[in-house]
Amino acid sequence: MSQTVRGVIARAKNAEVEVVSIVVPDPGPGEAVVRIQTCGVCHTDLHYKQGGINDDFPFLLGHEAAGTVESVGAGVTEVAPGDFVVLNWRAVCGDCRACRRGKPQYCFATHNAKQPMTLEDGTPLSPALGIGAFIEKTLVAAGQCTKVDPAARPAAVGLLGCGVMAGIGAAINTGGVQRGDSVAVIGCGGVGDGAIAGAALAGATTIIAVDTDDRKLEWAKGFGATHTVNAREGDVVAAIQGLTGGFGADVVIDAVGRPETWKQAFYARDLAGTVVLVGVPTPEMKIPEIPLLDVFGRGGALKSSWYGDCLPTRDFPMLTELYRQGRLDLDAFVSEEIGLEQVEEAFTKMHRGDVLRSVVVL
Numbered sequence: 001m002s003q004t005v006r007g008v009i010a011r012a013k014n015a016e017v018e019v020v021s022i023v024v025p026d027p028g029p030g031e032a033v034v035r036i037q038t039c040g041v042c043h044t045d046l047h048y049k050q051g052g053i054n055d056d057f058p059f060l061l062g063h064e065a066a067g068t069v070e071s072v073g074a075g076v077t078e079v080a081p082g083d084f085v086v087l088n089w090r091a092v093c094g095d096c097r098a099c100r101r102g103k104p105q106y107c108f109a110t111h112n113a114k115q116p117m118t119l120e121d122g123t124p125l126s127p128a129l130g131i132g133a134f135i136e137k138t139l140v141a142a143g144q145c146t147k148v149d150p151a152a153r154p155a156a157v158g159l160l161g162c163g164v165m166a167g168i169g170a171a172i173n174t175g176g177v178q179r180g181d182s183v184a185v186i187g188c189g190g191v192g193d194g195a196i197a198g199a200a201l202a203g204a205t206t207i208i209a210v211d212t213d214d215r216k217l218e219w220a221k222g223f224g225a226t227h228t229v230n231a232r233e234g235d236v237v238a239a240i241q242g243l244t245g246g247f248g249a250d251v252v253i254d255a256v257g258r259p260e261t262w263k264q265a266f267y268a269r270d271l272a273g274t275v276v277l278v279g280v281p282t283p284e285m286k287i288p289e290i291p292l293l294d295v296f297g298r299g300g301a302l303k304s305s306w307y308g309d310c311l312p313t314r315d316f317p318m319l320t321e322l323y324r325q326g327r328l329d330l331d332a333f334v335s336e337e338i339g340l341e342q343v344e345e346a347f348t349k350m351h352r353g354d355v356l357r358s359v360v361v362l
């Protein structure tokens with residue numbers, strides 16, 4: 001048995017996305033079908049559409065989603081029909097070496113749904129980040145569903161499923177931001193502003209937002225940035241040093257993911273400070289040439305952050321509660337609510353910098 005629903009696919013590299021009919025199988029063992037209520041448009045969806053992640057076209061895009069479990073397959077105990085859930089990239093095993101080391105995002109045995117969703121002619125689709133949620137209903141592994149407070153606004157808490165979680169976690173979990181720290185965030189989109197919000201939650205006293213777009217810098221202040229730097233107007237490293245007593249920041253987060261922004265992060269951190277790369281580079285990008293002596297001499301840590309080193313079952317309900325208490329403004333990330341037909345337009349708006357997050361509401 002299966003059902004046919006509408007969803008957004010990227011058929012070929014750089015082609016405009018299309019709304020098409022998609023066949024969703026009934027959930028098999030360990031799987032769940034989720035009725036999607038909302039799904040944010042993340043820059044990673046644009047990377048998929050541009051062929052920047054891999055060539056497994058056609059992609060079923062969308063992966064920042066909240067919804068209601070419709071049905072579950074045999075043996076599913078995590079969730080039941082009717083549960084309100086935020087989706088995560090992959091179910092983790094909890095038992096492998098990576099999971100036992102407290103790094104579940106590197107789990108050796110992560111899994112997604114085993115059955116494919118397909119076009120009506122049977123062509124299998126590659127779901128973005130193992131989810132595929134610009135669709136009325138999607139098929140995932142039950143462990144990809146994390147229950148959160150059903151009273152929460154779906155368009156807001158759904159963003160915990162990727163960008164905002166990736167940013168908050170890059171600051172708190174990967175960067176280890178402490179009370180009183182100085183933090184600089186390069187790139188203030190959904191991910192970077194998540195990092196700013198995370199730095200604020202952790203008690204950083206100086207939070208420097210860096211972007212090329214003044215509108216983004218203005219929005220960043222709303223999430224806790226204490227200072228802003230327009231990267232088009234002079235030397236970013238000198239500006240960050242100037243705002244931190246000449247030292248550089250304790251933690252610098254690169255939420256763009258280009259060689260030049262990573263190099264700025266490298267030199268804009270204090271001695272023994274931490275660099276966190278969270279923006280996703282393209283396959284051809286290389287680490288910029290930096291004297292090895294500078295790596296040695298500056299000490300500290302050069303890190304990358306997958307999914308904010310999050311543990312969904314711990315972090316999604318916790319951040320939903322901070323949202324309910326008014327201490328994390330998830331609503332401010334939602335620039336507009338759109339329909340499935342407007343996803344292509346949302347990519348254009350993202351590219352122009354008009355929005356922080358467009359959120360598809362079904």
Ligand SMILES: NC(=O)c1ccc[n+]([C@@H]2O[C@H](COP(=O)([O-])OP(=O)(O)OC[C@H]3O[C@@H](n4cnc5c(N)ncnc54)[C@H](O)[C@@H]3O)[C@@H](O)[C@H]2O)c1
Nearest residue numbers: 043044166187188189190191211212231278279280306307
């Ligand atoms: N590591 C992860 O787990 C993870 C998760 C989600 C997204 N990402 C990645 O994070 C990155 C950001 O995603 P997003 O959704 O926030 O994107 P976005 O397009 O909303 O934001 C990017 C921001 O960077 C700014 N920018 C671009 N070039 C810049 C430069 N040279 N200097 C300063 N600012 C610059 C843009 O003006 C924009 O505000 C993407 O690469 C995305 O794929 C990573």
Ligand SMILES: [Zn+2]
Nearest residue numbers: 093096099107
């Ligand atoms: Zn594991």
Ligand SMILES: [Zn+2]
Nearest residue numbers: 042044162163
């Ligand atoms: Zn994403």
